[in-house]
């Protein structure tokens with residue numbers, strides 16, 4: 266499926282015809298020098314300086330030429346990069362009037378980007394009225410960042426009144442290289458902890474835990490975090506107050522300093538081109554040396570922090586113009602990461618040349634537990650794939666059948682060995698009640714779980730015994746016990762905290778196994794076909810209970826012959842949503858609407 270990908274930015278507009286299946290870019294067009302002195306270039310080498318000024322006039326001129334050059338290779342749809350999706354979008358969305366209005370309303374959050382992204386959409390609608398258009402948001406991938414990481418420690422009223430929170434950017438690239446890394450490592454990306462470093466003229470770093478962004482360095486705006494080409498990244502906010510009060514800087518002047526005069530350019534005094542800075546630093550220029558040291562120091566600091574956030578890391582990915590091309594930056598950022606289990610292979614690192622034939626190179630040593638990877642990012646292909654996926658899916662989905670909802674109280678699954686320690690040798694569980702999932706039962710037996718603050722007695726064991734111990738509690742339970750458990754799908758207990766258990770015949774401390782269950786739907790392969798989803802998709806489920814319609818986002822699909830159709834939520838969620846046994850939900854979204862209605866991410 267060929268998709269026309271549009272990135273309508275402040276100084277340039279890029280268009281590319283991309284085959285979403287093969288990944289081939291068969292045609293591209295760039296308008297640079299906007300708005301004052303636009304020049305137009307096509308992939309066939311033709312190029313001209315335009316006589317007009319401004320985005321709209323330049324695009325009006327370029328469009329008929331682009332159509333001519335398509336020469337029969339007509340796209341099936343158009344995918345747009347849109348920078349800010351705010352709280353509203355956590356995935357790509359088919360564009361209609363409502364979506365356009367939303368993008369417009371989100372403009373105050375990205376005044377340099379969203380209005381021009383919208384202009385691109387409107388222009389393409391005029392020139393290709395028959396084609397479906399899709400918006401792919403830079404912020405969407407980071408909607409999964411939990412509250413603890415995305416909120417600023419400001420007075421609640423202020424945060425709420427002005428919608429202050431971290432959104433994160435470069436999401437399309439982080440997701441793309443994260444998936445590429447998993448593919449390269451022949452692993453399921455929902456089983457990996459990745460740190461992805463996107464180092465272009467803007468730079469950001471993301472912690473991706475089991476396929477979800479859980480921390481990212483850019484904030485409410487793209488200014489926070491790493492040092493960048495012309496942006497400062499993290500600074501003490503008190504410094505801004507000082508500059509305003511003591512030196513009389515205005516907000517406009519501070520914006521100019523922080524966004525356009527700082528970062529590599531500000532420290533080196535040489536501009537924002539890392540190649541030139543590296544060259545001068547080897548020639549002994551102190552300011553350039555300092556710029557490189559600061560850039561890589563901050564990167565290494567964030568890598569350590571994000572490994573701590575995820576309780577470890579399996580692979581660290583470098584991408585973007587600097588991450589893909591600079592052996593020096595990779596070397597400086599990866600030195601002394603041995604304590605994490607990351608050992609750089611200097612020879613391989615020096616020799617890396619990414620290309621279409623070799624978009625991924627591993628530069629860690631063979632016995633390095635953490636893999637170091639340089640990966641070529643391809644945001645245009647990522648946008649084309651998201652667009653094609655959404656266009657295909659929208660036609661295939663049947664969302665109608667009702668899904669029974671079950672509320673899981675806190676419970677525990679045990680291995681035989683653990684059961685023996687708690688209840689006595691060769692202990693066999695007694696069935697109290699068969700559960701709806703075939704073969705599963707609530708046992709007569711219960712245990713006491715003991716946290717640092719409190720204990721909870723009578724926690725029901727679910728049988729039969731399993732191959733891993735797993736204790737599933739709600740957020741309320743966690744605060745009562747005084748523990749902090751990650752949201753996980755069942756069975757994924759690696760790097761989760763342990764907990765103390767007491768049974769009638771003994772007690773023990775599990776090393777790991779305490780989780781807060783990720784809300785999920787069990788279904789058979791036949792159900793999955795009917796719904797148009799597959800195992801581990803993430804969907805939204807609408808519940809009509811009484812007069813309060815509500816939608817659960819971030820619902821994990823689990824498909825197996827052994828399952829019967831049922832959605833599982835925990836008691837906190839059931840209480841908050843006033844859901845009772847017997848309520849049903851309807852699969853509302855499998856990626857085609859993308860609108861967030863109600864979400865719990867932490």
Ligand code: ADP
Nearest residue numbers: 464465466467537538539540585586587590591
């Ligand atoms: P953008 O974010 O604008 O898409 P890129 O991802 O193309 O930017 O990255 C631009 C940055 O990459 C610039 O700072 C440039 O100097 C740097 N870069 C490109 N090639 C190299 C190289 N060989 N060595 C070091 N830095 C490089």
